[in-house]
Amino acid sequence: MVEIFTSKKKSPDADSSSQGMIQKCFYKSSANIKFSFRRGKKKWHQALLNGYDIEYIVILEDCKLYRTMTQGLMPKVSIIMGSTSDLPVMSGAAEILNQLEIPFEMNALSAHRTPEEVEKFAKGAHARGIKVIIAAAGMAAHLPGVIAAMTPIPVIGVPIKASLEGWDSILAILQMPPGIPVATVALNGSRNSAILAAQMIATGDEALMAKLIAFKNELKSKIVEANNELAQVKYPFKTN
Ligand code: C2R
Numbered sequence: 087m088v089e090i091f092t093s094k095k096k097s098p099d100a101d102s103s104s105q106g107m108i109q110k111c112f113y114k115s116s117a118n119i120k121f122s123f124r125r126g127k128k129k130w131h132q133a134l135l136n137g138y139d140i141e142y143i144v145i146l147e148d149c150k151l152y153r154t155m156t157q158g159l160m161p162k163v164s165i166i167m168g169s170t171s172d173l174p175v176m177s178g179a180a181e182i183l184n185q186l187e188i189p190f191e192m193n194a195l196s197a198h199r200t201p202e203e204v205e206k207f208a209k210g211a212h213a214r215g216i217k218v219i220i221a222a223a224g225m226a227a228h229l230p231g232v233i234a235a236m237t238p239i240p241v242i243g244v245p246i247k248a249s250l251e252g253w254d255s256i257l258a259i260l261q262m263p264p265g266i267p268v269a270t271v272a273l274n275g276s277r278n279s280a281i282l283a284a285q286m287i288a289t290g291d292e293a294l295m296a297k298l299i300a301f302k303n304e305l306k307s308k309i310v311e312a313n314n315e316l317a318q319v320k321y322p323f324k325t326n
Contacts, residue, residue, distance in 0.1 A: 224248025
């Protein structure tokens, strides 16, 4: 089922135009897609906190969240963020995992605001079959390190630029003491976090490795195209 959560300002009717788009998002899913509407940011925030059964959340420009509760697929990657204010950045990771068809879940948890929930999540992730955790946080970003302290699963940290130009979260996530590594990607580097997670899983999954090889080849062809374009740029002193 896909549930659509709207902001207070929008009427549920306004969202019916988005149904086609959502159908498209989930066209590969075997889910029985049925639409229902709920209003209010608080509700979906709560749903994120409580729901470990979320398969996809897709955020579109106008801040609607789409949540499918597809049965049967077990998440391999868990994306955790300190707040839903991190979601505009973290949707980049969701897009990559979706593109590579890796089942994932997304939840908001905070080592500061919901420490008990973080402990429950981190200690239970391995038994639930999660292979990699992507943890994103801004400001005093303790979340990835705290999760890493309580699980044998690799944790990839995404520093979010929320204050002090992001240096606070970069250093908090990067400078872990010996024994509790967090693989830290660039500031707001959510796409790379998902690619790295996929690469970790692919070491034991040949089909996924083949997808990643195709993905990397696509990057190569982008540069070939870019150079073709640059070849058309003419200056009297440009030699190529
Ligand atoms: P709000 O927008 O909710 O005030 O959060 C979040 O990741 C976010 O970037 C502001 C910022 O606080 C971060 N946050 C943490 C933690 N919990 C929330 N760094 C944590 O436990 O580390």
